[in-house]
Amino acid sequence: MSHRELYCDVCEGVAPFETPPCVDDHGTDCPELICVDCGFAVLIAPFAAPVTRLAERRRPQPTRRRAA
Numbered sequence: 001m002s003h004r005e006l007y008c009d010v011c012e013g014v015a016p017f018e019t020p021p022c023v024d025d026h027g028t029d030c031p032e033l034i035c036v037d038c039g040f041a042v043l044i045a046p047f048a049a050p051v052t053r054l055a056e057r058r059r060p061q062p063t064r065r066r067a068a
């Protein structure tokens with residue numbers, strides 16, 4: 001189990017968090033963390049899924065014609 005200190009909303013302060021035994025074979029990169037003091041669980045995203053940038057999703061604007 002890996003340990004790290006994060007802010008816990010329930011404890012209202014910095015507390016040690018640990019990864020529980022992971023059944024999904026994430027190992028130390030498991031996105032689930034549990035506060036050692038109160039048991040509050042958080043889910044983090046250590047790696048980001050491919051995200052389409054907003055500029056790539058926008059439709060090209062039609063060109064405006066001007067009077068000569």
